[in-house]
Structures are given as C-alpha cells and as structure tokens.
Amino acid sequence: MVAAMAFASCSNQQPPDPAVPLSGQPGAEGADAGNGQAPGPEDGDGSLPGGTGGTDGTGGPGGADNPPGSVFTIWFIDVGRADSALVVCDGHAMLIDGGNPGDSSLIYSFLQSHGIRHLDYIVATHPHKDHVGGLPGALNFATVGTVLSPVGTSDLKAFEIMSKYLDGQGIGVTVPCAGDEFRLGTASVKILGPINDSEDTNNTSIVLRVVYGKTSFLFTGDAGREEEADILETGYDLKSTVLKVGHHGSNSSTTYPFLREVMPDYAVIPVKEEGSNGVPGEKALSRLRDAGAAVFRTDVHGTVTCVSDGETVIFTTEKNVAPLTGQQILDGPDVAAPGSAAPGSAAPGSATPGSAAPSDTEGGAGQNHYAYIGNINSQVFHSPGCRSLPLEKNRVYFDERDEAVAKGFRPCGLCNP
C-alpha cells in the first residue's frame, strides 16, 4: 500500500460520508484509497497477512453469530501510569497505544510472546508520550498495516520517534474521521471521535468502539468531558460491555451523561499505584460505582485479559484479584478479597466476574444450591462453577435446566450446563 502522508485533519481529506460499508456488504474493495480513510481489511486485501480470519465473508460482525473457531481477546497491558491495549480477533491484531517510551521493550516482548508479527492496526489515540511513547517497541517487532492518529504530525518527541519507525516501514499516518468503520477479523470497529479539534490534546483522542457478536468494547484514550459531550451529541451507539476508562480515571473524564449511555458491565482503568497525579480520581471512581460497573485497575490487577465468545466476556488478571465492585471501587479490595479470586478454581490469575464477594466462593452456601445461574442480559445460563458467571445484579437462578430453557435461556458454551 502506498504510504499516506501526514494530514492536517480528516475533514480536509474526506468526502461527507466516509464510512466504509460494513455488515452484509463485505465487498468494499477499493475503499483503501490510502487517503485519510481507515481501510476495510477485507479478505483479499493485499495489506493483510495470512491470518486465520478467513471466515469473515459471511459472518457479519456486530450482531450475527460468530463463526465456529472465532476467537476474540483483549489484553489491557499493565504499563503503569500510561495506556496500552492489544485487541486480537481471528488472528488480526490492533494495538491501541503503547505506553511510555520506557515501555517499548515490554511492548516488544508482549507481542513476541503472543507471536504477533503483524499488527493490522496501530491506534495512537493522541500525541502524549504515555500513549505513543512505547509504540516504537511494537514497530521494532511487528509490521503494521495502518496507523491511526488524530494528527499526521506532532512536535512531541515521542511522536517524532514513532514517525521515524513508520518511515522505516514505508507507512504513513492515517487520520480517521468519526464514523469510519473497519473490520478486525469478524469484529467491527467504529471511530466515534474526536468530533472537534481542541486545545486540550486529551480531548482530541481517538475514541473507538469494537463490537464482537453481542459484546462491545469502548476505548476512550484520554478523552475528557468536552470530547465525551461532543460524542454524546452525535447519537452514536455507545452501549458497551467493557469501558476502557478515559484519562486514567481522572475526575474530568467518565462523566455521568457519558456513563449513562455506555452503561458498562466492566470498566478497566490503566493506572499506576500511588502518587499518580490524583488518578484515578475519587469522583470518577464513585461514578463508576454508581453505574454498577465491576472495575479492574492495572495497578491492582496487573495486566487484565478479557476473552469474549460473542455472548459473554471472561476476565483473567495477572495478579489474581477479583474485580472491584460496590464500595471496593473506592476503598480498594477487601483484605479477604484476594483469597476469593479462585481458591481451587481453574487457571491461576482467573477472576470470575461476580465473585468479588468472598461469600460467593467460600463455604458452599449462598447460591450454590441453585443448579443453574442465568444472565438476564445475555439470556445465557451457566453451571454454578462456570468461570463466566454474570455479575450478581444480572443473575437469575433456576432449579431445573428445563426451567431455564423454557424461559428462553441458552446454555453457556463454556460450562455446557
């Protein structure tokens, strides 16, 4: 692909409606004009590696069932007071930010250990060094198809260094427009922001929403209330299973109006322990508590892994700590909480959603006399020992399997109840 050169802003480069056709219209060849637009990685597009995502001709993302064998994973990488997430779907990879310059080698070895030699996309959400600083590590290890950034050039040193690495691969920066859509395997990705330019670089963050089956994931960079308000005005669908919390949990992000639309079941805060310039902020945390989200923090949980089967999400955490819920979001995990994360349960590091209360996993009392646990949102039912049990608030209990089926619930594909 011809390297796209730096663009001043997407609006100068774009036709009025730049959206790449998505579900049901896979034949978007030619959309990859190399000009400011996020190309749609369709099968046969020469820019794609020989990934394992050869099933996407028919399995439309964003609603249709995902094809058998489809896999979707996000790693929220612990890069301290910085931000980095790797999204992999059906062998196609997207790296959203890369942490600080000091995280370069961590990012390099993370990709190496996961065998990711090609990134379909790198998203540099905004030119701040805690987001773009470590991207050279990625570019040292992997080739990249498309690099999305809200600006084509920046005098930020870390951005200049990243650009040099891109030059080395003959790749330019693509400035996407809100409304652009593209695919990552069978997942779909939509750019939601920035809508307007801002003097505050954080409010120029690329905000994007990834949809995989019935699960969805919102990445907000360092967007604050100004950009959140802009995005709310567009009327885009923001509802997401998982929210990557904006600006490391700062009080000026994650406003109530925004949260009301996102309504996340889970929120992940990339943050460093102690003395991190007041992040996460207490007000932001209490808003997340009020929204009923279960919260992961990279300082508490380490790297957080989220796997989706298109219906439900399963989290595992590096430090084997259960998600924070309710007042724990403000107070931190209970002394007893770490023990609740998985005594005697499957993989180390697994944190069963909804198991934050120690009583859930200890003693065998509580809900264990129920034979089946349903998720009122996904209408999937599980065995009590399943690793992907819904949050307490989303549960419904059944004594009989037939009862669950009669109510329209489907068995979980993991525990096969």
Ligand SMILES: [Zn+2]
């Ligand atoms: Zn920033």
Ligand SMILES: [Zn+2]
């Ligand atoms: Zn930041």
